[in-house]
Amino acid sequence: MAVRGRFDLHTHSTVSDGTETPSDVVRAAAAAGLAGLALTDHDSTAGWATATAAAREAGIGLLPGVELSTRSGWRSVHMLGYLVDPEDAALLAETDRIRRARRDRARRIVDAIAVDYPVSWDDVLDQTAPGATVGRPHIADALVALGIEPDRSAAFAGILHPRRGYIEPHYAPTPVEGVALIRAAGGVPVLAHPGATRAEWVIPEDEVAALVDAGLFGIEADHPENTAGGGPVAAALARRFGLPITGSSDYHGSGKPNRIGERTTAPDVVEAILAQATGSAPILP
Ligand code: AMP
Ligand code: FE
Ligand code: FE
Numbered sequence: 001m002a003v004r005g006r007f008d009l010h011t012h013s014t015v016s017d018g019t020e021t022p023s024d025v026v027r028a029a030a031a032a033g034l035a036g037l038a039l040t041d042h043d044s045t046a047g048w049a050t051a052t053a054a055a056r057e058a059g060i061g062l063l064p065g066v067e068l069s070t071r072s073g074w075r076s077v078h079m080l081g082y083l084v085d086p087e088d089a090a091l092l093a094e095t096d097r098i099r100r101a102r103r104d105r106a107r108r109i110v111d112a113i114a115v116d117y118p119v120s121w122d123d124v125l126d127q128t129a130p131g132a133t134v135g136r137p138h139i140a141d142a143l144v145a146l147g148i149e150p151d152r153s154a155a156f157a158g159i160l161h162p163r164r165g166y167i168e169p170h171y172a173p174t175p176v177e178g179v180a181l182i183r184a185a186g187g188v189p190v191l192a193h194p195g196a197t198r199a200e201w202v203i204p205e206d207e208v209a210a211l212v213d214a215g216l217f218g219i220e221a222d223h224p225e226n227t228a229g230g231g232p233v234a235a236a237l238a239r240r241f242g243l244p245i246t247g248s249s250d251y252h253g254s255g256k257p258n259r260i261g262e263r264t265t266a267p268d269v270v271e272a273i274l275a276q277a278t279g280s281a282p283i284l285p
């Protein structure tokens, strides 16, 4: 399939922790002049139907996707999965389990914060669309609405920073399990933003080797939150294993300073993803 123009392969909507509905994210991508986008909400494909309708209407390309939460020891690892079969039983079971674990963990985090600040679980639910994948951003929004923190980024640097002691991890499969789940569901797995961390914290080479053995397609080495040290290490990992590099904004609407389309993926890489995907069909203009 010939692809013309550039795609932003990582965006979030109100189905997870973005601030815009899936159709508004699609329209924002069209307004930014992109050839296409991927909608990659955390652990959910619930936004695909409305995003698909909006993409057809706007005449823009869409790769439906998901950002699977995985974990390797203390390291949270996000795995993008493009064009998976959204009805795949194993993937559905795992994303359900992760979403429930995220919700339980968010409740525990809020209980811990509530010892020191006047915030309740209902305040967080007020900031969360029904059925959405709950994360720290929704807790941040509650703290902002209550006037305890000025905005999401300040909340992440403040009360929600791990060193403040309120944050705890949630259940997640291993990265290798994540890659295998995405492939088994006919999707194409890409390691999300490994360079958005200090150079010494980028995922180690032997772990990437195991991901490649499990079927990893590419590495999102071009990401707005790459650090000066981490970005080059992520790019070097892609070169070392001969993996395509993807670029994306990780757009979260007004919830993060990232602008849609500020990083994009080259047409030949999008074509290679399309060539390997069997789980679902893209929308191509
Ligand atoms: P969680 O998955 O619950 O640990 O929360 C992490 C999510 O918060 C990720 O999707 C990040 O994109 C988002 N996030 C991290 N830092 C910030 C920030 N400074 N402002 C807004 N969102 C952020
Ligand atoms: Fe997010
Ligand atoms: Fe992520």
Ligand code: ZN
Residues within 6 Å of the ligand: 010, 012, 067, 250
């Ligand atoms: Zn993301």
